[in-house]
Amino acid sequence: MPKLPISALPLPTSARILTHNLTPDTATALIASAFRDVLKESPSIQRRSRLLDSGCHFSRVTPLPLEFPYRIAPPEDGKEVEDKEEYVENWLSSHEPLEERSLASTPSPGVLKKYSCAKRDGMERILIGLSDTCLRDCFPHLAVGDAFVELDTPTLSMKDPGGNDLFETPRRKVAGDQAAARQELVDVLSGHSVLMSIDGSEPGYTPWSLRYSGHQFGTWAGQLGDGRAVSILETPHPTSPCLSYELQLKGAGRTPFARSADGLAVLRSSIREYLCAEAMHALHIPTTRSLALVHLPKLEVYREEVETACVLTRVAPSFLRIGSFEALNPPERQRMVFYGGGGQQDANWDALRVLGEWVAGPGVLNLGLKEGEKWGKALVFESARRNARMVAGWQVYGFMHGVINTDNVSVMGLTIDYGPYAFMDIYDPMHICNHSDSEGRYAYKFQPTMIVFALNALLRSLAPLIGAEEELGSAVKSGWAADASPEKLEEWRAKGLSLEAELKAEIERVFEEEHWKLYRKRLGLTELNPSDPDELIHPLLALMRDYKLDFHSTFRKLCFFRPSKFNDPESSKAFIENLLVPSTSFEGDKEKAIKDLIEWLQKFATRISAEVKTAEDEEKREKAMLRANPRFILRQWLLEEIIKRVQDDVHVGKRALAKVHEMATKPFEPWGAELKVSEDSLTPEEKEERRYCGMGSTKMLGFQCSCSS
Template sequence: MAAHKYSISALPLPPASHQLIKNLTPDAQTPSVAAFRNEVLPKNPSLQRRARIIAPQSHFSFVSPFPSPFPYDIRPPHEEEENDDNVNKAAVIEQWLAAREAVHPKPEAGSTGGLKMYEPQVRNERRELLGVSETGLRDCYPQLDVGDAFAVVGTPSLAVDAQEEAREPAGEDVITTRQELIDVLAGHAVLGNEDFAPWSMRYSGHQFGSWAGQLGDGRAISIHAVPHPNDPETTYEMQLKGAGRTPFSRSADGLAVVRSSIREYLASEAMQALGIATTRSLSLVSVPSIPVQRERIERACILTRMAPSFIRIGNFEALNPPMGNMMFFGGGQQRTDWEALRILGEWVQKRVLRLGVADGEAWGEELVFESARRNARMVAGWQAYGFMHGVINTDNVSILGLTIDYGPYAFMDVYDSAHICNHTDDGGRYAYKFQPNMIIYALRSLLNSLAPLIGAEKKLGGKAVSSGWAADASDEQIKKWKASGLELQSGLERVMQEECATEYGKLMRKRLGLRRTDPSDEATLTHSLLALMEDHGFDFHLTFRALCDFTTELAPPSEGESSSELTAFIDSRLLPLTPEPERLDRTSAQRDWAAWLAKYAARVRGEGTEWAGADRAAAMRSANPRFVLRQWVLEELIQRVEADEVNGRRALAKAMQMCCSPFQRWGAEGEERELNAEEAEERRFCGMGPRRMLGFQCSCSS
């Protein structure tokens, strides 16, 4: 834990060598912090808000947060000028935007040597803190002082009538620190100085298998980068999602809503608790006066998320797109820029993946393979814990192998290997069982982008390409380099598949309470268990949790035999784990369970008699969540917050606690006694929920 706490404006920046904006190439329209702050913001702010194709060599654009209803309602300053054709409408737009930019320094902020805080004079929407993630704060920004933010959120509670604990009045300094935090995380105030400004990244990608051209951070703006106090080599970016339009927004508003923000806020920390690589959550701030049009009019909400890097495979695709200058839906794509590709790759291998490659040595091949290994472990975690992403487009696949961009995601209810959680995925491209294949597809796209560079490094005998490496290369030479680089494809796929299988096997053995590796486990235990669940319609997570209480004494020593104790366990603990008991063929299910449990008991006995009892049960409870962030839980929490922010955020805080400690025995699990109101709600939140919500599908706007 950091010894010293800083307000958000006083957080120290990393050295220049660790800052993305000092090592990658900015948009030609915002070529430097000075030009951005002194020219764009006061004179031509529409450059930040106007969708455009930025220069081929550019990796990012400087952009400041600007949460505001869109389309903007811009009118001349005098009513009589509204229909006057002589009015310079372009100038009116620039003046209107400039008046609302956060360009006015707040004198008291950043006085300890940190960044300055800039505020707008015209915009001043109400900003309500909905949540702060204790685990995200602890892991990523332990040095950040949040003032009395947790007290403002309130005592975590699911019980509707639970009394709020009285709060001690906070001191003025504590309140100021908290308000400064909210102002920045709401996109109202902006941190910066003459050498630092927020930014949004340019990337492209394949969406549902089709090339989509330039995409980019259309509603994400990175506002800070801070070295971790316990590991200065690791820098965490702080990014606002839903803070307004950027040059990459296309026709969208750049905003997010309460619904989608809650979903990502909770899921990021839930995935972290399950041990699956992910971006992290810091806060939720509602801006209720800003209307946002989705399927209905909703309230704006801004999520602050954190990661060592938000760079995706699509960042590489933007610099060497497939098939030349393709166009998609009225968007566009720049020409290939080989030098920009080299610059990005060197930054990623050195500062993001931290490959440890010696200066001057080839890095392209290792970058691709390391990203493959990380993404393989990530998707293995998805499969082992029944997580479905919903939109595994190449622009949604992290170079670091982090789960990123939570949209229409879902955790499995009744096990269905073909389940599609995204109702806009008509063809089932991103169905649960196809997720590893979709990661392979993304990795092929990464290799395709870097193949010419990898081929050039092979030609150089394992040395890194240098500045201007492809400037004089002919098209024929580029094709030869690319063909040489693409020779890695089969090896890349093999590494991904092997890493994924190894990690998946490890996780499933952990879920089943097995310590030693047995190559036959997947066929004899894992696959047959999943098939049993699917055939009879059993709940995925509740089944694993129930198996924590199975003991080998319940099963006869010989396969094919049964016992009254085993039958009782099946009847009381396993058969109820279907949401549709009236459709269950009990005789068939009992027979299948008895056969599988006999094999399982034999395998557990092989682990040693000392492992067959309480130790194994405890290990299994630490690997099989009691609480799962199901769709019905999310929908109920969203409705609570939308109906009553004060009490809703207390429920949200309790749900976050449960997400971060999913293995805890919530709701007095296993205890047969009268529960208090809070325990009863915890127990309900750990159940299957309403039948109508099982397998609930979301849209991409989620």
């Protein structure tokens, strides 16, 4: 298929474009062409924290990664400013993308034009990460030019096979179309240049940020929204045109939802999300994706300390959340209770209908309903099933999200908003990965419960509409609640909320089914045996907890367990002692631990023998387990190390970052020459790979990350 620069990527049909089907913020222009006037005359409206009109779903906004509060210098001639408001608007306008720029060479330019401005040209922007896996899966038609040449060879060791130091290798100079395509990609994905259609040919196209509300740590927070995320483009997959992907810049500057924040993201948190989203996809857990990282080294960001900015490009078919629905029908009794939010509008029943029809349709969930068919209940239950399967994957692979607020839960059942996440080290079902979660609301054990809470919030938001549809026997239409009395609305709400028990049961059913299926896969079991949870899986997890075994390496070691060799005392003893050798020194009753492990392994051997009859079967089982149990996992210690390597020297660190990305996207490979016993025969690179597959320093076990990013 032909490769196209980012400016030439096609848009979906109008029926699949979010901004053509949902309602824009009236203050930032109802139609795209009017947005040009906003950028010229009143650009502050898109940066000013405010409540949007109750019927709006999104606000038009351009990326603008700048320090905040903005450093607006007085006039150079020293004259006093008479109209300060006008002066500020002019200053902001001078930073808006109003100058049309030439496109990267292409035989078929797209419908969008590229805009920037002279004030943005001084922004230093360095591409430090580009995901080949996201490109392959989502944008196989995107031309990235010589981007991978710029990023250089992935490596951890920075030493050649002879142990000599490697310095940054001279880049192969690439000219012409290759360099132009790469530079355009970096410009657009850094927020320097903006792709728009604002020349008057409606419906046009502009970037946008979503409005949503939500519950944060169980407390109603009012309007939240994309405070530092700007969606810049949608494009259909070239071989599956019914599937479109949305590109969103995280850390691209303030929006109307930024509240008192700067709208930026730091290098540290951007690296964490960039790596983890692709790692989760490699583990077959539903997730948003990561495309690129662009470092802005001259842009300072103030958190606990002064850091530098970075823009992450993340990708999903849709970034709509449960909070998108909560914004349109907030909980009455909690209307005035806010946890970091900025107030809340009243319910808007027609905006709720419009959003629901969009989500139920081909643009998002694609429920396949006929025209006029009820969709409210179907939407809630489909979102519930998707989220149940997602959280089952979290639990089986020891992933902890850290902040499962309702504004961080995708209606599509995608893992979204990677903040203080962690993967389990020593198995502890009560582990809390977010140091801001003092009460342990989002501890590993409670994650399925929190997904039930989030889906109940979705049901509560749609309950009156679901009740109205039940009464009508068909989908509601425009103005469906305009003449409804408070009593009628309450009647509809009660009818919708009567589904709570059924919803909870459906989430639990799907979760249990997926949960035990994935655990059987990790244990190499292909046949469904109802006794497996009680006889094998729960007891194994209890052994991990009681004897402080590493969650991931234990499963990986079990890949090499052969029942046929278990009767050999020497082999079985060596295998069991190997299970008890995580990098934490085991100080418990070793004899009891060995006895308990032998007892469990005997049950495991008996269960395997029911399926495995020959040596060939054993080989197949081992290979299947190796494809289900990662050798490499994104542990906290290595994330901290790779972040520091990039912070210390971005040009060298990006090569190590690329190698960690490669390992994270191929987690089942035998990194570090896994089966070699002696390290003497390993290359410097293999030694580093092996180290990165280990548990690291005991000081980092149970490390809790901050929400600050």
